[in-house]
Amino acid sequence: MDRMKGKVVLVTGAGSGIGRATSELLAAEGARVIASDIDRTGGEATAKAIGAAARFVAHDTSSEADWVRVIEGIRSAEGRLDGLANNAGIAGPFPSRFADETVEQWRRILAVNVEGVFLGCKVAVPLMREGGGGSIVNTSSLAAFVGTPDLSAYGASKGAVRQFTKTVAMDCARKGWKIRCNSVHPGVIATRMGDAILPDERARERMKKRIPIGDLGAPRDIAYGILYLLSDEARFVTGAELVIDGGMNAI
Ligand SMILES: NC(=O)c1ccc[n+]([C@@H]2O[C@H](COP(=O)([O-])OP(=O)(O)OC[C@H]3O[C@@H](n4cnc5c(N)ncnc54)[C@H](O)[C@@H]3O)[C@@H](O)[C@H]2O)c1
Numbered sequence: 001m002d003r004m005k006g007k008v009v010l011v012t013g014a015g016s017g018i019g020r021a022t023s024e025l026l027a028a029e030g031a032r033v034i035a036s037d038i039d040r041t042g043g044e045a046t047a048k049a050i051g052a053a054a055r056f057v058a059h060d061t062s063s064e065a066d067w068v069r070v071i072e073g074i075r076s077a078e079g080r081l082d083g084l085a086n087n088a089g090i091a092g093p094f095p096s097r098f099a100d101e102t103v104e105q106w107r108r109i110l111a112v113n114v115e116g117v118f119l120g121c122k123v124a125v126p127l128m129r130e131g132g133g134g135s136i137v138n139t140s141s142l143a144a145f146v147g148t149p150d151l152s153a154y155g156a157s158k159g160a161v162r163q164f165t166k167t168v169a170m171d172c173a174r175k176g177w178k179i180r181c182n183s184v185h186p187g188v189i190a191t192r193m194g195d196a197i198l199p200d201e202r203a204r205e206r207m208k209k210r211i212p213i214g215d216l217g218a219p220r221d222i223a224y225g226i227l228y229l230l231s232d233e234a235r236f237v238t239g240a241e242l243v244i245d246g247g248m249n250a251i
C-alpha cells in the first residue's frame with residue numbers, strides 16, 4: 001500500500017495502456033501522480049479514475065517547451081519530483097519496413113520515442129536534484145534487443161532508449177546526484193499499441209504461440225516493474241534492463 005508513500009511522480013503517456021496502469025498502481029501505493037499525455041481525453045480519464053492523488057497535465061513529450069512548462073508546474077504545485085516514468089511512445093503504421101518508411105515518419109517516431117526521453121531526463125533531473133535525488137524509468141521495448149523488420153524506426157528508437165538510459169545512469173551516479181535511471185522492456189502487451197500490431201483474434205492467437213508463457217502481457221505486468229524501479233526497493237539498481245516479455249527474449 002505504501003511503497004511510494006510521499007513521492008511525487010510524473011508519468012508520461014498516462015492516458016492509455018501501460019501509462020494508465022502505472023499511474024493507477026503508483027497512486028494505490030501512495031504516490032502523488034502527475035498524469036501527462038498529448039491526448040487530453042485519455043489523460044483526464046486516468047486522473048479522474050485515480051481521484052485526489054492525481055492531476056492531469058497536457059504534454060507533448062517531443063516538445064522541449066512543453067517539458068519546461070510541465071516541470072515548472074510541478075515545481076510550483078508539488079515542490080519536488082521523486083520519480084519520472086518516461087512512458088509515452090508511438091509505433092507508426094504496421095508494418096513499417098525500412099525500404100518504404102518515409103523520412104517524416106522516421107523523424108516523428110524518433111522525436112517522440114527518443115527525443116522525448118532525452119528531454120524528460122534533461123529537464124526533470126535538476127528538480128530531482130533539488131529534492132535530494134530520484135528515479136527515472138524509461139520505457140524501451142523487447143524491440144531494443146532484436147531486429148524488427150516490420151517496425152524499423154520503432155526498433156531503432158527503442159535501441160536508442162536502452163543505450164541512453166545507461167548514459168544517464170552512469171552520469172548521475174558518478175556525479176553523486178542520487179538519481180537512478182533504468183529501462184523496462186515490455187514484450188507484446190495488450191494495449192492500443194498492441195492492438196494496432198495484432199488487429200484480430202487470429203493474429204493474437206498466433207502471437208501467443210510464439211510467447212513462451214503462452215499469453216500476451218497486460219499493462220499491469222509492466223506497471224509492477226516500473227513501480228519496483230521507482231521505489232526505494234530498487235535503491236541499488238541503476239543502468240539496468242528489466243525485460244518483461246513472457247520469456248520471448250530468452251528464446
Ligand atoms: N504495447 C506493447 O506491446 C509495447 C511493447 C513494448 C513497448 N511498449 C512501449 O510502452 C509505452 C506505452 O505504450 P502502450 O502500449 O501503453 O501504448 P498506448 O498507445 O496505449 O499508450 C501510449 C500513450 O502515449 C501517448 N502519447 C503518444 N504520443 C505522445 C506525445 N508526443 N506526448 C505525450 N504523450 C504521447 C498516447 O496519447 C497514449 O496515451 C510506449 O513507449 C511503447 O513504445 C509497448
